Amino acid sequence: MIVINARFLTQPITGVQRFAVEISKILKKELGDKVQFVTPPSILHNKLAAELEAKKIGYNKSHIWEQIDLYSYLLKNNSPLLISFGYTGPLLYKRQIISVHDMAFKYYKETFSRGFSMIYNFMVPKIARRCLHVFTVSNASKKDICKELKISSEKVSVVYNGLTEVFKKEALNSNRINQKEKYLLTVSSHHPRKNYQRLIKAFSVIKDKSLKLYIVGNKISHFSDELGNSSSDYNGRIKFLSNVTDKELVSYYENALLFVFPSLYEGFGIPVIEAMSKGLPCVISDIPVFKEIGDESVIYVDPNNVNSIADGIERGLKLEGKRITYQKLDTFNWENSTDVVIEIINKYKN
Numbered sequence: 001m002i003v004i005n006a007r008f009l010t011q012p013i014t015g016v017q018r019f020a021v022e023i024s025k026i027l028k029k030e031l032g033d034k035v036q037f038v039t040p041p042s043i044l045h046n047k048l049a050a051e052l053e054a055k056k057i058g059y060n061k062s063h064i065w066e067q068i069d070l071y072s073y074l075l076k077n078n079s080p081l082l083i084s085f086g087y088t089g090p091l092l093y094k095r096q097i098i099s100v101h102d103m104a105f106k107y108y109k110e111t112f113s114r115g116f117s118m119i120y121n122f123m124v125p126k127i128a129r130r131c132l133h134v135f136t137v138s139n140a141s142k143k144d145i146c147k148e149l150k151i152s153s154e155k156v157s158v159v160y161n162g163l164t165e166v167f168k169k170e171a172l173n174s175n176r177i178n179q180k181e182k183y184l185l186t187v188s189s190h191h192p193r194k195n196y197q198r199l200i201k202a203f204s205v206i207k208d209k210s211l212k213l214y215i216v217g218n219k220i221s222h223f224s225d226e227l228g229n230s231s232s233d234y235n236g237r238i239k240f241l242s243n244v245t246d247k248e249l250v251s252y253y254e255n256a257l258l259f260v261f262p263s264l265y266e267g268f269g270i271p272v273i274e275a276m277s278k279g280l281p282c283v284i285s286d287i288p289v290f291k292e293i294g295d296e297s298v299i300y301v302d303p304n305n306v307n308s309i310a311d312g313i314e315r316g317l318k319l320e321g322k323r324i325t326y327q328k329l330d331t332f333n334w335e336n337s338t339d340v341v342i343e344i345i346n347k348y349k350n
Contacts, residue, residue: 001077002031002349005070005084006039006054010061012218013045014189015270016101019137019161020085021048026338028052038073040065063119066090081132081349083341088123089131097344098127099135099159102267103144104193111192125149132348135159135341137268140289157344161268162334166246167277183212183239184313185256185280187249187271190217193264195285195303200238202262202309208317209237213260216241216252253278258316261285262303269293273332279323283312293332297324 004027008020027035028051037054040061058069071090074082082089082096087105089096105112105120112120128134128149134156136142142156184203188194196215203213215238244252253259259275260283272293275282284290286300294300301312 001080002035002345003074003077003080003082004035004037004052005066005082005086005089006037006049006052007062007066008086009037009039009045009049009052009054010042011044011086015161015268016086016099018164018270019099019101019159021045022162022164022334023085023159023338023341024052026334027341030338030342038070040069063088063123081345083345085135087120089127091123091127091130094130094132095348096127096131097133097135097348098131099137100124100128100141100145100149101137102141102265103148104265104267106148107144107265108193133157133344135344137161138289138292140287140292141267143288157340159337159340160332161270161273162332162337163273163277164246166250167274169250181212182208182210182257183214183255184258184260185214185216185252185275186260187216187252187274188261188263190215195262195264198303198306198309199260199262200234201306202313203238205306205310206313206317211237211257211317213238214241214252214256215239216244216249218242249274250278253280256280257320258283258313260309260313260316262301262309263287264303266290273329276324276326276329279325281316281319281322281324283309283316293328295326295328297326 004024008017011017037052038057039054040058041056042061043049057073058065060069066089071093074093079095082093084096085099087100089098109117109121128151136145136156136158137160139158142158145156146153186199190196253275259280261272262285266289268289272282272284272290283299283301284294285303299312299316302308
């Protein structure tokens with residue numbers, strides 16, 4: 001039996017949870033009863049939990065659940081191989097494989113809550129050194145992980161993110177989208193390293209004042225106040241859109257003029273390949289991971305320079321109406337990524 005730490009079923013879905021969800025669905029299909037998904041009782045995604053036949057165990061939640069309930073369950077069931085897709089797992093359990101998506105918790109620890117920063121900076125290095133193997137989502141992230149966590153490159157395997165199925169289908173028109181508006185699009189939670197302050201400054205100097213900027217993503221309290229709470233704070237030119245469904249998100253991509261993502265640091269950057277899948281001109285940061293997943297069709301900018309971001313947007317706007325074919329896009333699919341996961345599981349399962 002292979003046990004999957006399905007604590008992600010109790011969390012809102014961002015990039016880390018998306019990785020866990022998509023890989024888990026294919027693992028369930030490919031391995032069937034050979035994998036068992038275990039979760040805390042406080043499930044948010046009941047339909048997905050039913051699809052995975054997830055088993056509720058214990059009474060606690062969050063990290064306490066992993067350290068007490070999950071750890072005890074594993075010991076009582078002959079210490080099976082454990083797969084933890086979300087950075088952490090039982091600290092004392094050696095027979096596990098974990099996923100570490102990036103080193104943001106170390107590089108940008110001042111932007112996280114004190115509790116989160118302390119837990120991750122204490123636990124992740126120890127678990128990564130003790131566990132059997134580590135998954136990460138790009139070669140750029142692998143380099144950071146090996147350097148910062150002081151583990152060998154042989155212990156880390158790259159498992160790329162992919163596109164969810166809805167991005168492979170035609171979008172359904174959503175009444176939340178004003179088709180008459182011409183807008184630039186960015187997609188991410190409101191975290192300081194996403195660099196929205198410089199993006200907004202760059203947008204404010206764009207010549208065409210009829211353009212809007214749509215910021216799709218849920219707000220984080222310590223950063224949302226910095227940006228403002230409504231589009232009225234920016235004369236109606238900037239729209240903050242939260243709790244957007246996948247189908248609505250596809251429509252936002254398909255109706256945008258341009259995708260802009262000047263992030264300071266990423267482990268991967270799922271919104272980039274989502275935008276690429278819809279042929280959008282992409283203005284993105286000149287950082288290692290985007291060089292890895294982008295190609296010569298992308299417009300790269302210096303994320304620390306407002307003028308560079310603004311210039312990249314102006315260049316991108318000249319491509320209005322053009323849909324681009326990105327050569328690297330086929331590299332990023334969940335089926336290939338799950339094959340890598342299964343290969344590593346087979347190496348360690350006995």
